Amino acid sequence: MKSLNDWLKKVEEIGELVRVKAEVDPVLEMSTVTYLNGKEVGGPTLLFENVKGHPGHKCLFNPFGSSLNRFALAIREEPNKKPIELVNILKGKMNKKIAPKEIDAAKAPVNQNIDIGDAVDVTIFPAPHMWPHDGGKYIGTADSVITMDPNTGRVNLGTYRQMIEGTQQVGYYSSPGKDTLLDRELWWAKGKPAPVAAVYGNDPLMFMVSATSFPKDVSEYEYAGGIAGEPIEVFKSDITGLLLPANAEIIIEGFCYPDKNAEEGPFGEFQGYYGRPGGPTPYIEIKAIRYRNNPVLTSALMADWPSNECGVMWGMAKAAKVWQDLDLMGVPGIKGVWSPPEAAGWGWTVVSIEQRYAGHAAQVGALAAQCMGGAYFSKYIVVVDEDIDPSNLSDVIWAMATRSRPAQSIDILRETWSTYLDPSLNPAEIRPWGSKIIINACKEFKYINSWSKRTRLSKPVYKKVAARWTELGLKGQAPEIEVFEEDDKY
Numbered sequence: 001m002k003s004l005n006d007w008l009k010k011v012e013e014i015g016e017l018v019r020v021k022a023e024v025d026p027v028l029e030m031s032t033v034t035y036l037n038g039k040e041v042g043g044p045t046l047l048f049e050n051v052k053g054h055p056g057h058k059c060l061f062n063p064f065g066s067s068l069n070r071f072a073l074a075i076r077e078e079p080n081k082k083p084i085e086l087v088n089i090l091k092g093k094m095n096k097k098i099a100p101k102e103i104d105a106a107k108a109p110v111n112q113n114i115d116i117g118d119a120v121d122v123t124i125f126p127a128p129h130m131w132p133h134d135g136g137k138y139i140g141t142a143d144s145v146i147t148m149d150p151n152t153g154r155v156n157l158g159t160y161r162q163m164i165e166g167t168q169q170v171g172y173y174s175s176p177g178k179d180t181l182l183d184r185e186l187w188w189a190k191g192k193p194a195p196v197a198a199v200y201g202n203d204p205l206m207f208m209v210s211a212t213s214f215p216k217d218v219s220e221y222e223y224a225g226g227i228a229g230e231p232i233e234v235f236k237s238d239i240t241g242l243l244l245p246a247n248a249e250i251i252i253e254g255f256c257y258p259d260k261n262a263e264e265g266p267f268g269e270f271q272g273y274y275g276r277p278g279g280p281t282p283y284i285e286i287k288a289i290r291y292r293n294n295p296v297l298t299s300a301l302m303a304d305w306p307s308n309e310c311g312v313m314w315g316m317a318k319a320a321k322v323w324q325d326l327d328l329m330g331v332p333g334i335k336g337v338w339s340p341p342e343a344a345g346w347g348w349t350v351v352s353i354e355q356r357y358a359g360h361a362a363q364v365g366a367l368a369a370q371c372m373g374g375a376y377f378s379k380y381i382v383v384v385d386e387d388i389d390p391s392n393l394s395d396v397i398w399a400m401a402t403r404s405r406p407a408q409s410i411d412i413l414r415e416t417w418s419t420y421l422d423p424s425l426n427p428a429e430i431r432p433w434g435s436k437i438i439i440n441a442c443k444e445f446k447y448i449n450s451w452s453k454r455t456r457l458s459k460p461v462y463k464k465v466a467a468r469w470t471e472l473g474l475k476g477q478a479p480e481i482e483v484f485e486e487d488d489k490y
């Protein structure tokens with residue numbers, strides 16, 4: 001599997017692709033259809049094949065949406081995996097790195113069409129205007145922005161929103177500290193314009209690695225290769241010198257200058273609110289566009305759950321990284337980590353552990369709250385015992401209600417790492433300072449041996465009943481149960 005189309009074929013096979021053949025307006029209408037369609041958890045991804053004013057072009061909205069199956073396919077796994085199983089698999093794959101493979105530019109499908117100089121017109125692509133107060137059409141959301149560190153040659157891929165500002169100009173917003181911003185400043189410090197490319201239709205795996213923070217000195221191409229289990233095919237651009245993905249749908253390329261800014265934003269963001277009010281922002285002066293015949297633009301609607309493209313994608317990546325961090329620190333007994341997509345992808349962390357020693361649960365809570373993979377934006381960190389599935393919020397709430405002791409089990413961390421996009425922090429000037437609550441919802445370890453026994457089903461009786469489900473006049477199959485009575489007498 002190498003391309004968006006390869007992935008789409010698999011998505012269609014599992015019945016999670018809807019091709020919208022009726023004409024839809026890119027201004028507010030595509031995003032409204034996507035929002036409403038996304039209200040059902042696991043709802044399909046939408047391929048708009050007839051976008052008003054853009055014959056021959058298509059727009060794919062919310063490739064992941066709220067579907068774990070589509071996420072599984074993107075990381076080269078079969079669908080129908082249990083949530084924590086999938087997080088564990090992703091954690092394993094994040095440990096691998098494979099360098100990209102350079103191929104001949106003439107063989108790259110994205111070079112089927114190349115428009116250069118005066119021929120460049122980025123408005124041919126069906127970029128959506130998503131929310132009423134957005135500053136314009138956002139061509140770049142489910143994108144990968146490619147830059148290079150001029151000193152080391154490390155190529156960075158990051159997802160940054162991009163607003164169309166003219167036929168040869170897209171705004172390119174980066175928060176402080178992000179890799180793309182550091183790269184472009186290194187070019188500017190040398191007195192040179194920063195070369196930038198942006199991929200607007202991509203294998204969703206590339207989108208996911210671009211939207212996730214990896215170490216600054218390693219290329220996201222290597223993580224994508226590691227997760228895919230094979231190198232990503234790239235070619236070297238003769239315009240910017242950047243390594244570009246050969247199998248992409250659409251790539252724009254150009255340069256960014258320190259003294260060239262334009263108004264950008266506002267934009268309806270991942271938390272379900274408009275972020276900063278707008279303001280002067282650097283832009284890319286586009287020198288070339290490359291695209292396949294009848295290309296597919298990928299778009300990500302940012303919204304409240306479950307219509308948010310950042311719920312499952314960010315939740316999965318964050319959970320895998322927190323788990324990896326806890327492993328690297330040598331913390332034992334971790335049974336699972338979950339970052340509920342309901343919480344704007346990043347707002348909560350739940351860790352389930354087998355308690356092994358005094359203070360173990362408190363240690364896990366504090367580390368999960370503040371490790372690199374978990375610290376940003378998350379506000380609620382809950383630690384539960386091993387019999388609780390952290391991905392099952394009903395179980396988690398039950399554990400909080402029955403095992404935590406609010407007077408003893410809750411800690412608050414202050415002045416923690418948050419974001420200018422957190423609408424709860426006011427006045428806005430005090431951002432990005434946040435706070436966090438750690439809830440120990442485990443059985444109190446001091447009394448673990450005498451703790452009230454949980455009511456659990458007898459396994460033999462469960463099996464008998466499950467086998468008689470239909471005979472009993474009940475619909476479907478008996479639900480799967482993970483936790484059973486351990487006393488052999490039953």
Ligand SMILES: Cc1cc2nc3c(=O)[nH]c(=O)nc-3n(C[C@H](O)[C@H](O)[C@H](O)COP(=O)(O)O)c2cc1C
Nearest residue numbers: 141158159160161173174175178179211212213300
């Ligand atoms: C749809 C989408 C849009 C995003 N837009 C921006 C943006 O405009 N500016 C920004 O700084 N981060 C944005 N992010 C978050 C970055 O992609 C994320 O922090 C990523 O780690 C950046 O890459 P880097 O780690 O290589 O800097 C966005 C993420 C998503 C999923």
Ligand SMILES: [Mn+2]
Nearest residue numbers: 156157179214
């Ligand atoms: Mn990076």
